[in-house]
Amino acid sequence: EAAVTQSPRNKVAVTGGKVTLSCNQTNNHNNMYWYRQDTGHGLRLIHYSYGAGSTEKGDIPDGYKASRPSQENFSLILELATPSQTSVYFCASGAPTGYEQYFGPGTRLTVL
Amino acid sequence: EQQVQQSPASLVLQEAENAELQCSFSIFTNQVQWFYQRPGGRLVSLLYNPSGTKQSGRLTSTTVIKERRSSLHISSSQITDSGTYLCAMDPSSGSWQLIFGSGTQLTVMP
Numbered sequence: 001e002a003a004v005t006q007s008p009r010n011k012v013a014v015t016g017g018k019v020t021l022s023c024n025q026t027n028n029h030n031n032m033y034w035y036r037q038d039t040g041h042g043l044r045l046i047h048y049s050y051g052a053g054s055t056e057k058g059d060i061p062d063g064y065k066a067s068r069p070s071q072e073n074f075s076l077i078l079e080l081a082t083p084s085q086t087s088v089y090f091c092a093s094g095a096p097t098g099y100e101q102y103f104g105p106g107t108r109l110t111v112l
Numbered sequence: 113e114q115q116v117q118q119s120p121a122s123l124v125l126q127e128a129e130n131a132e133l134q135c136s137f138s139i140f141t142n143q144v145q146w147f148y149q150r151p152g153g154r155l156v157s158l159l160y161n162p163s164g165t166k167q168s169g170r171l172t173s174t175t176v177i178k179e180r181r182s183s184l185h186i187s188s189s190q191i192t193d194s195g196t197y198l199c200a201m202d203p204s205s206g207s208w209q210l211i212f213g214s215g216t217q218l219t220v221m222p
Binding site: 031035040041042045058059092101103104105106 | 145153154156157200208210211213214215
């Protein structure tokens with residue numbers, strides 16, 4: 001079965017600090033995505049990637065950077081974390097021709 | 113404007129009742145997907161239904177492209193069906209940048 005893992009699962013950060021969220025997939029999917037989920041907003045796309053070395057901005061990229069060093073790994077970077085970035089972050093992978101996205105378990109980030 | 117609207121926001125059923133969840137879109141799309149999420153859990157894809165009617169077990173989805181809507185019917189609900197149901201669409205066909213609705217929170221009581 002498709003496997004997407006995320007680390008850490010929970011993170012508490014201080015305002016102004018740097019936070020890196022990591023995602024690993026063993027599906028050999030080209031596409032990977034980072035979303036955040038907030039009450040009343042559903043999931044919103046932050047960044048996505050079509051393959052190693054590529055990153056694209058999603059709907060809400062401000063304050064976030066992404067890195068795709070390999071097919072398997074996709075990171076989300078908050079250079080200067082703010083309390084408004086407190087949320088649950090989900091990573092997903094998907095094949096370019098497929099219609100399904102496989103999600104990781106999520107990372108709960110709290111910025112104090 | 114929210115591009116994906118879901119209704120109802122919450123729904124409480126007795127076990128064995130049927131549920132009807134609705135999703136409407138602000139633009140035309142032919143890529144619609146339904147997901148399930150337990151509280152605090154990951155999303156699981158339920159059905160991909162770009163048009164017409166698709167069935168998987170007790171789940172039936174109907175998408176009408178020209179009316180910009182999709183529905184998910186759950187028959188004979190079970191307590192384990194409780195959770196949040198999300199619909200999502202791809203606004204630019206084939207790019208797989210999904211836009212999600214806010215979800216319908218379903219509670220099935222014994």
